Amino acid sequence: MSIIGYARVSTADQSLDIQLEQLQAAGVNKVFQEKISGVKRDRPQLAAMLNYMREGDTLIITKLDRIARSTKHLLEIVDLLEERGVSFKVLNINLDTSTPTGKLMLTMLGAIATFEREMLLERQAEGIRKAKQEGKYQGRKPTARAKAPQVIELARSGMTKQKIAEQLDIGIASVYRILKNKN
Structure with missing residues (x-):
């Protein structure tokens, strides 16, 4: 034990x-x-x-x-x-x-934590909606697209798509999308 x-x-x-x-x-x-x-x-x-x-x-x-x-x-x-x-x-x-009692308490605390998280996400969404209406919200920057030239260069050098994603710290789907749209 x-x-x-x-x-x-x-x-x-x-x-x-x-x-x-x-x-x-x-x-x-x-x-x-x-x-x-x-x-x-x-x-x-x-x-x-x-x-x-x-x-x-x-x-x-x-x-x-x-x-x-x-x-x-x-x-x-x-x-x-x-x-x-x-x-x-x-x-x-x-x-x-x-x-x-511990089992009951665990279930109740977990439910409260989920409720808290959902309320936080709801407030966040309201804030984003308001910021968009006021023209202040830009969204997240397209980091993978900014790395497109590097993706294309590494692919041409023979690196696998998975290795490219790991090296550039982007998703593998982004690598596929960039290579598909490079033309």
């Missing part, structure tokens, strides 16, 4: 130190950590941790928003942990899913 921790920050310039200290104080003996946005689907350390966990283990995190993108995602993770016989603890709210 292991006590496993998961720590995550959204960007490379943020520090994991506080989370790691809290996890160590909680008795964690193995930590999976990553510096990647929570909205990204591909979080290799989260996947590795979920594969690593076994019956009787306990997963500890410092805050709910460190592990899941949405209530649905959180409940999927908790269901997976439950199937494997793994308990789940969240330090900042003293949540423990090994108890019925």
Whole structure:
């Protein structure tokens, strides 16, 4: 039986130190950590941790928003942990899913977090709509299109589309679109 921790920050310039200290104080003996946005689907350390966990283990995190993108995602993770016989603890709210009260509290908190996020997105959309009406909103800059000459040059040099996308930090669909429209 292991006590496993998961720590995550959204960007490379943020520090994991506080989370790691809290996890160590909680008795964690193995930590999976990553510096990647929570909205990204591909979080290799989260996947590795979920594969690593076994019956009787306990997963500890410092805050709910460190592990899941949405209530649905959180409940999927908790269901997976439950199937494997793994308990789940969240330090900042003293949540423990090994108890019925903890399970209820987790579901309610996840729903509130989703509601909060949806309200934020609604306010953001209203702000964007207002800014567009006032002629102040420009949208995001077309970064991939600005790199079209580099995409074409790298393709001519024989580089694969996937490598071009990785090297220029743009989506592979953008590479295909640029190459298709180069004529």
